[in-house]
Amino acid sequence: MRIRFSLVIxxxxxxxxxxxxxxxxxxxxxxxxxxMDEYQGVKVEDNYQWLExxxxxxxxxxxxxxxxxxxxxxxxxxxxAAIERQLTDWYAKTSPSYSGLVSRPGTLFASKFQPxxxxxxxxxxxxxxDLKSEKTVLDPNKLDPSGKTAIDWFVPSHDGKYVAMSxxxxxxxxxxxxxxxxxxxxxxxxxxxxxxxxxxxxxxAWNADGAGIYYTRFPRKGERPDxxxxxxxxxxxxxxxxxxxxxxxxxxDFPRIAEIKLEASHDGKYILATVANGDGGxxxxxxxxxxxxxxxxxxxxxxxxxxRIGRDGALYLLSRAxxxxxxxxxxxxxxxxxxxxxxxxxxxxxxxxxxxxxADAIYVGDLLGGPSQIxxxxxxxxxxxxxxxxxxxxxxxxxxxxxDSLLFRDISYTEPAAWFHLTGNAPPKKTALVDSSPVSFxxxxxxxxxxxxxxxxxxxxxxxxxxxxKLDGNNPTLLYGYGGYGVSMQPGFDFTRRLWFDRGxxxxxxxxxxxxxxxxxxxKAGNLTKKQNVFDDFxxxxxxxxxxxxxxxxxxxxxxGSNGGLLMGAMxxxxxxxxxxxxSAVGIYDMLRVELAPNGAFNVTEFGxxxxxxxxxxxxxxxxxxxxxxxxxxxxxxxMTGANDGRVAPYHSRKxxxxxxxxxxxxxxxLLRTSTSSGHGIGTALSERIKQLxxxxxxxxxxxxxxxx
Numbered sequence: 001m002r003i004r005f006s007l008v009i010x011x012x013x014x015x016x017x018x019x020x021x022x023x024x025x026x027x028x029x030x031x032x033x034x035x036m037d038e039y040q041g042v043k044v045e046d047n048y049q050w051l052e053x054x055x056x057x058x059x060x061x062x063x064x065x066x067x068x069x070x071x072x073x074x075x076x077x078x079x080x081a082a083i084e085r086q087l088t089d090w091y092a093k094t095s096p097s098y099s100g101l102v103s104r105p106g107t108l109f110a111s112k113f114q115p116x117x118x119x120x121x122x123x124x125x126x127x128x129x130d131l132k133s134e135k136t137v138l139d140p141n142k143l144d145p146s147g148k149t150a151i152d153w154f155v156p157s158h159d160g161k162y163v164a165m166s167x168x169x170x171x172x173x174x175x176x177x178x179x180x181x182x183x184x185x186x187x188x189x190x191x192x193x194x195x196x197x198x199x200x201x202x203x204x205a206w207n208a209d210g211a212g213i214y215y216t217r218f219p220r221k222g223e224r225p226d227x228x229x230x231x232x233x234x235x236x237x238x239x240x241x242x243x244x245x246x247x248x249x250x251x252x253d254f255p256r257i258a259e260i261k262l263e264a265s266h267d268g269k270y271i272l273a274t275v276a277n278g279d280g281g282x283x284x285x286x287x288x289x290x291x292x293x294x295x296x297x298x299x300x301x302x303x304x305x306x307x308r309i310g311r312d313g314a315l316y317l318l319s320r321a322x323x324x325x326x327x328x329x330x331x332x333x334x335x336x337x338x339x340x341x342x343x344x345x346x347x348x349x350x351x352x353x354x355x356x357x358x359a360d361a362i363y364v365g366d367l368l369g370g371p372s373q374i375x376x377x378x379x380x381x382x383x384x385x386x387x388x389x390x391x392x393x394x395x396x397x398x399x400x401x402x403x404d405s406l407l408f409r410d411i412s413y414t415e416p417a418a419w420f421h422l423t424g425n426a427p428p429k430k431t432a433l434v435d436s437s438p439v440s441f442x443x444x445x446x447x448x449x450x451x452x453x454x455x456x457x458x459x460x461x462x463x464x465x466x467x468x469x470k471l472d473g474n475n476p477t478l479l480y481g482y483g484g485y486g487v488s489m490q491p492g493f494d495f496t497r498r499l500w501f502d503r504g505x506x507x508x509x510x511x512x513x514x515x516x517x518x519x520x521x522x523x524k525a526g527n528l529t530k531k532q533n534v535f536d537d538f539x540x541x542x543x544x545x546x547x548x549x550x551x552x553x554x555x556x557x558x559x560x561g562s563n564g565g566l567l568m569g570a571m572x573x574x575x576x577x578x579x580x581x582x583x584s585a586v587g588i589y590d591m592l593r594v595e596l597a598p599n600g601a602f603n604v605t606e607f608g609x610x611x612x613x614x615x616x617x618x619x620x621x622x623x624x625x626x627x628x629x630x631x632x633x634x635x636x637x638x639x640m641t642g643a644n645d646g647r648v649a650p651y652h653s654r655k656x657x658x659x660x661x662x663x664x665x666x667x668x669x670x671l672l673r674t675s676t677s678s679g680h681g682i683g684t685a686l687s688e689r690i691k692q693l694x695x696x697x698x699x700x701x702x703x704x705x706x707x708x709x
Contacts, residue, residue: 024073024669028065030658039592039610040617044626048658052593052651054643063654066672070638073669077698084694090495091115091686095436097417100153101128101399101407104160107182109137110433111151118147118685122154122165124182128407128419128431137163137185144169147685148677152196153203156182157210158268162240164204164213166196171679172644173198177215179240192244194218198646198680199599200233200259208268212239214250214288216260230598230646231256235273251286251294257602265309270333272309280605281305281486281523287315287336297336303520309333310357311404312379317341318352325519326352328364330379344381351519353488356398356406363387363406363422365395369460369518370448370490370511374398374408376425385425392446392462394490407431413464414441416493439498443467446491451510451544454536457525460511461541462491463550466501476704477506477551479542479579483514483534484563485606486523496693503706506550512537514563528608529618535570542571542578554580557700561585561640562648562680568637569624569656576634581703583696585640586648586680589656591623592616597649625652628659636668636703640692644679671699 032047053059074080096114103109108125112134119140126133140149152166152175163182166175175196179188195215196202204215217236219229234252238244254260257278264271271288282300285307289295297315298304305326306318315336317329328345331338345352350366350373357363357379364375372395374387389395393412400406408428411417416435420428445467451459469475478500482489489509497507511517514526514534526534542558545551556579560568565587572582592610594600608615620626637660641653657672664670673695678684684692700706 024671025069027661028062028069030062030661037592039620040613042616042620044592044620046590048655049593051654051658052649054650059654063672063674066654066657067674070671070673073671074673074695074698077702080694080698083698084690086499087496087690087694088116090438091690093438094495095434097435098419098433099397099409099417101397101409101419102154102156103399103401103407104156104158105402107156107160109154109156109160109163111154115686117141118687119150119683122151122163124160128421128433131432137182138165138180140167143167147687150683152683155204155206155213157206157213158208158264158266159210161210162188162206164206164215166202166204168196168683170644170677171642171681171683173646173679173682175202177204177238179213188240190238190240190242190244192217192238192247194220197230199230199602200257201261202233203260203262205262205264205271206268207237207264207271210240210268212237214238214262214264214271216262217247228256231601233258233260235260235262250288257604259602263309266311270309272307272315274307278602278605279485280527281520282605285317287333289333289336295336297331298338302338304329304338305520306354308355308357310362310379311359312357314357314379316355316357316362318355320520323347324521325350328352328355328362328381330381344379345375345377346381350375351516353516354398356400358400358404358406360404361424363398363400363408365398365408367488367490367517370394370462370488370509372410372490374422376422387422388427389420392448392491394492396490411493412491413446413462413493414444416495435493437493437495439495441493441495441498444501449544449548451537451540453513453533453540455533457513457533457537459513459537459541460517461544462489462509462511463506464497464501464508465506466504469504469506471549473546473549473552474555475504475506475551476555476557476706477508477545478557478559478700479508479510479538479545480559480564481510481512481538481541481567482560482562482564483512483526483538483567485514485527486516486520487563488516499697502708503701504709505704505706506545508541508545508550510538510541512541527606529614531607531618532622534567535574535622538567538571539575539578542575546578553578555704557581557583557704559583559696560587562587565589565648565652566591566624570622572635572637573624573627573629574622576632579635581700582635582637583640583700584637584653586642586645587639587652587656588648589623589652590625591619592626594649594652599647600649625656625659628656628663630663631665632663633666634660634664634668634670635666636670636699638669638671638673638696638699640673640675640696642675642678642680642684644677647680650674668703 100111154165168175177192259276261274273286303321329341331341397409405423419433568584641650
């Protein structure tokens with residue numbers, strides 16, 4: 001499963017003057033144990049490979065010593081405790097937030113997040129306008145008051161009587177499937193282990209009469225070698241009320257790194273399996289029809305990126321074949337062959353992100369370089385209309401209702417998320433499902449500017465700041481980026497940025513290559529052997545902010561997580577003098593060994609492999625761990641990782657810190673924070689998230705010398 005990560009930070013009021021906080025305590029002793037590996041005839045020495053062993057007592061002792069040093073540093077920062085209290089108070093004052101809406105006859109299912117509760121709950125509503133009708137199906141906070149139990153995903157039966165859900169602990173994303181009665185919230189006896197894992201995710205789809213469910217399953221011990229137990233995902237069928245040992249294999253002759261997403265048609269007569277070939281963005285599709293046989297519809301090479309079953313006896317396909325920004329095809333279910341598909345929405349300048357068919361229309365969610373738009377078409381592709389929504393905003397979800405109207409969730413940099421109801425060609429109306437913020441953003445504005453990358457490519461920057469911010473080169477600025485997997489950095493609201501702005505801070509989101517903001521070409525220009533373009537784009541963004549007097553290197557910080565952590569590593573190894581501070585979370589740094597971890601194998605289709613000569617050359621050329629240079633003045637860096645991370649092995653952060661400790665010439669702190677109660681970030685308890693945010697903000701405030709204005 002792709003190593004997506006969304007990172008936000010928050011802070012609170014300073015009440016004491018800033019101190020001299022450049023240095024941290026004594027470094028833990030880090031023994032060198034040289035190991036020589038050879039790749040494509042190139043010998044590479046690795047002094048810290050021993051830090052890869054999670055269960056080694058010496059590794060645990062070293063990691064604990066780093067954590068103690070980090071805590072001693074962070075806890076001495078001015079107002080660190082007050083920042084955490086402020087965050088806790090703000091979260092307690094936020095409104096409930098609803099996401100993941102699924103419509104069933106007379107019922108809406110939704111994930112509800114309501115701080116100060118630690119985890120999202122599963123609830124039902126009579127409609128998006130009737131909050132009084134809300135009922136709780138499952139509250140993980142009651143199951144586990146420690147806040148370490150989370151719902152990975154849920155799927156209601158077609159009549160809404162039952163709901164299946166994957167539940168995991170400690171941010172592990174290792175999910176067990178449970179089935180609950182919707183009306184009472186009572187669990188059935190059914191329980192199926194290991195249906196979800198960070199490598200390939202997991203999903204399920206009910207059959208027509210609700211008597212059983214198709215679900216993804218990883219191999220059981222003894223079915224395959226231990227090294228393959230988080231690979232070779234397959235689909236099984238479970239009849240409700242029977243032991244899972246009796247479940248029937250359905251389909252699964254797929255690649256080792258296959259990731260399967262299941263979807264049922266509106267009536268449950270068809271099951272669609274979308275199979276990803278790892279994380280590189282290639283998909284194949286299979287359809288199970290009433291005859292009980294699976295039929296392959298598309299292959300990885302066909303460039304069909306998404307498929308949805310319509311209510312009109314047709315399958316709708318999002319294709320990027322000869323259309324890097326996307327086109328939509330319609331295929332009859334009674335003749336499900338790609339040769340029978342016809343184009344109903346041709347390519348345009350807009351990048352098609354997703355689609356939602358109803359009985360009489362198809363709604364298309366587009367990207368315009370970052371912001372969104374929605375177009376409505378008839379099922380034949382005629383009658384195009386553009387739905388009026390705010391300009392610099394993002395449509396993050398769509399769900400068609402039983403009456404063929406549409407709900408969509410919209411969010412911007414200055415307005416919290418809200419669900420809108422759309423009927424026909426009428427203007428959308430805001431529903432009762434509206435987030436509120438404990439602080440106002442009325443004085444915040446956003447502009448979109450263009451940096452020029454090394455190869456002259458124009459890179460959009462979304463610059464968010466207080467109105468009237470002066471271009472004097474003195475603004476503390478935080479630059480965020482990701483750049484991978486075709487994942488687009490779209491507008492998003494975070495009320496905790498308020499305190500960043502109140503200290504004169506500027507927040508910048510860069511739409512660099514590797515993402516999907518401008519379609520498949522934008523993605524492909526930043527993956528495999530072209531990954532260096534991603535780092536060049538981000539460096540160009542930083543240089544633009546300096547040249548245009550938004551900031552200067554001494555007041556510039558960068559932030560990224562996961563694939564964005566790799567971006568951080570490349571940035572401070574290639575341009576150590578360009579920024580003052582770095583926060584890098586759950587990042588990848590040793591690009592020569594990343595594919596040896598289970599989820600790393602899934603990322604080969606995005607990053608490449610050392611087994612391919614050209615790809616090895618590219619990986620070795622930018623791998624951050626291998627480009628830490630002796631006697632270099634590195635910026636202040638806060639590394640964050642989770643002990644339960646199944647997407648990016650925590651050892652990447654350990655090895656990177658060990659190497660930097662050895663090479664860093666500056667007095668700037670290099671800190672490692674390891675959370676024992678979380679993983680990659682998904683399913684992390686709110687209290688731990690707040691502690692992480694408080695650490696990040698207090699660190700950045702100190703490094704950039706930020707005081708309240």
